[in-house]
Amino acid sequence: MALVTTTEMFKKAYNGGYAVGAFNVNNMEIVQGITEAAGELKSPVILQVSKGARAYANHTYLVKLVEAAIAENPEIPIALHLDHGDSFELCKSCIDGGFTSVMIDASSKSFEDNIALTKQVVEYAHDKGVVVEAELGTLAGVEDEVVVEAGSEMFTRPEEVEEFVDKTGCDSLAIAIGTSHGAYKFKPGTDPKLRFDVLEECTKRLPGFPIVLHGSSSVPQEFVKMINDNGGNMPGAIGIPEDQLRHAAELSVCKINIDSDIRLAMTGVIRQYFVEHPDHFDPRQYLKPARQAVKDMVSHKIKNVLGSDGKA
Numbered sequence: 280m281a282l283v284t285t286t287e288m289f290k291k292a293y294n295g296g297y298a299v300g301a302f303n304v305n306n307m308e309i310v311q312g313i314t315e316a317a318g319e320l321k322s323p324v325i326l327q328v329s330k331g332a333r334a335y336a337n338h339t340y341l342v343k344l345v346e347a348a349i350a351e352n353p354e355i356p357i358a359l360h361l362d363h364g365d366s367f368e369l370c371k372s373c374i375d376g377g378f379t380s381v382m383i384d385a386s387s388k389s390f391e392d393n394i395a396l397t398k399q400v401v402e403y404a405h406d407k408g409v410v411v412e413a414e415l416g417t418l419a420g421v422e423d424e425v426v427v428e429a430g431s432e433m434f435t436r437p438e439e440v441e442e443f444v445d446k447t448g449c450d451s452l453a454i455a456i457g458t459s460h461g462a463y464k465f466k467p468g469t470d471p472k473l474r475f476d477v478l479e480e481c482t483k484r485l486p487g488f489p490i491v492l493h494g495s496s497s498v499p500q501e502f503v504k505m506i507n508d509n510g511g512n513m514p515g516a517i518g519i520p521e522d523q524l525r526h527a528a529e530l531s532v533c534k535i536n537i538d539s540d541i542r543l544a545m546t547g548v549i550r551q552y553f554v555e556h557p558d559h560f561d562p563r564q565y566l567k568p569a570r571q572a573v574k575d576m577v578s579h580k581i582k583n584v585l586g587s588d589g590k591a
C-alpha cells in the first residue's frame with residue numbers, strides 16, 4: 280500500500296469506536312519500532328514529523344525512511360503527517376514534498392486569523408489531494424517554539440467549532456480538553472481528568488467529524504522510575520490516564536498523538552543499558568533495545584489505548 284491520507288482511516292475509526300495513533304518520528308529506530316508494531320498488529324498508523332524533527336533529521340531522510348517502512352509493511356495503511364505546522368510556507372513545503380496530511384496550528388492566533396491561515400493551507404492542500412488538521416483552543420506545554428504555561432491553557436469553546444470548520448474546510452480538528460504536551464502534565468497529587476463535557480459538546484456540533492487529541496502520552500511510571508534509577512532526574516512526571524484516552528477513542532476522537540512516551544521508553548532503556556554495560560560503545564548495542572522499547576510501547580498503545588489492532 281502506498282502512503283495514504285487519513286480520510287479513510289478516520290471514517291473507519293469514527294464508525295468503529297477506535298482511534299489511530301499518531302507517533303512522532305525523528306530517526307530510523309523510531310520509524311522501525313512504530314511500523315514493526317503496527318505491521319504485526321495489522322493496525323493503521325500515522326507517522327508525524329514536527330518542524331524540529333525536520334530540522335534534526337532532514338525532510339528527505341525522513342520521507343525516505345517512511346517509504347522504506349511502507350515497503351517493509353505493505354499490508355497496513357500509513358499516513359505521513361506534518362505535526363504543528365506553524366506557517367503556510369512550512370505546510371506547503373511538506374505538501375510539495377510528499378506528505379499526505381499536514382497540521383496548521385494557528386491556535387495561538389485570534390479566531391479570525393486562525394480561520395484565515397487555516398483556510399489558506401486547506402485550499403493549497405486540497406488542490407494536491409492532501410488533508411489538513413487544524414486546532415482550536417490551546418494546550419499547556421511546548422508546541423515547537425510556543426510555550427504555554429500550565430494554567431494558561433484555554434479549553435476549546437464548543438460554540439466556535441462549527442463556524443471554524445465551515446469557514447476553513449479543514450478535515451479534522453484538534454481540541455483542548457485538558458491534555459498537554461511533554462512529561463509534566465499534572466501536578467503530583469492532583470486528579471487528572473479530561474473535560475469530556477467539552478468533547479461531547481464539540482461532537483454534538485460536528486457529528487461524524489474526526490477530532491484529534493494532542494498531548495496524549497500517559498508517562499508510564501515504570502519508565503520514569505527506570506530513568507530516575509539510572510542517573511536521570513525527572514521528579515513528578517505525570518501523564519494522561521490510559522482509560523480516559525481509551526474512552527475518548529470510543530467517542531469522536533480518531534487521532535491520538537503520542538511522542539513523550541516513546542522518548543521516555545528510549546531514554547529509560549538506554550540509560551539502564553549504559554549503567555549495566557559501562558564498557559560498551561557501539562551505538563547498535565544500545566539502539567537495539569531502544570528500538571524494541573519503541574515497538575513494545577506502540578504495541579501496548581495500539582492494543583490497550585487506541586483499539587486499532589486488526590483494523591488495517
Ligand code: G3H
Nearest residue numbers: 329331332422423460538
Ligand atoms: O507536540 C510536540 C511533539 O512532541 C514534537 O516535539 O517539536 O520537540 O519535535 P518537537
Ligand code: 13P
Nearest residue numbers: 461493494495496538539
Ligand atoms: P505528548 O507530549 O503527550 O506525547 O504529545 C505529543 C503531541 O501532541 C505531538 O503533537
Ligand code: ZN
Nearest residue numbers: 460493494536
Ligand atoms: Zn501536539
